[in-house]
Amino acid sequence: MALTREEREQFLAEPHVAALSVASGEDGRAPLSVPIWYAYQPGGDVRILTGRTSRKAELISAAGRFTLLVDRLEPTIRYVSVEGPAVDTRPATRADLEQMSARYLPAEKVAGYVDFAWEHHGEQVVVTMRPERWVSSDLGQV
Template identity: 75%
Template sequence: MALTREEREQFLAEPHIAALAVTAEEGRAPLSVPIWYQYEPGGDAWILTGLDSRKNQLIGAAGRFTLMIDRLEPTIRYVSVEGPVVETVPATVEKLREISARYLPAEKVDAYVDFAWKNHGEMVVVRMRPERWVSSDLGTV
């Protein structure tokens, strides 16, 4: 059964690991990789990635990407959202801290942020405006 707008936005707002998909070069399948993301209902979704990463290069060329999130418990549910890139800006330590705090235990955030900021190279925040949604709750199959 398809989710309501409120259900799919709330599900996307939960801290799941997403599968990011973006069109690749001619003759290749789309790039699909796991990624942390941030989303608040009614807003844009955003990711943080390396400036020189393949995914950032492909997103820049395509101008859009998809995030797909799923779970198996307590019911099988998924949300896939696709849309255009509306902004790409240099990452800040505050954005790195925000997304890290979404996924890591509180006691590990500071150490991770310090390490990532010093060692992961230049990063960018890429914002996507949700445009097309596919969602379902398949119940307890």
């Protein structure tokens, strides 16, 4: 059964690891699909962090849009897919990295991860997507 707007937005706001998909732009090649951390507040835009020169950043720039899919298996199978245009790309700050890391990691691991990532992952960007199309379901509600 499809989720209501409030249910799908609340589900997307939870800290799931998303599958990001973006057109590869190459004949005979499927879209790029990779796991990624993201941030979302109901009613707002979706934000991801990625390497400035990463393949996904380049493909998002070329395609101008991407999709995120989040799901869970317990207590019921539920998923939300959201697609839309990339409306902004800007250099990531250390504060951006700290906020995203705190969403996914235990508090005692955030500082160490941020120090390591800031030093070794290279220049990052924040890509903002404006949700345009949603597909959702909770298969336990049938």
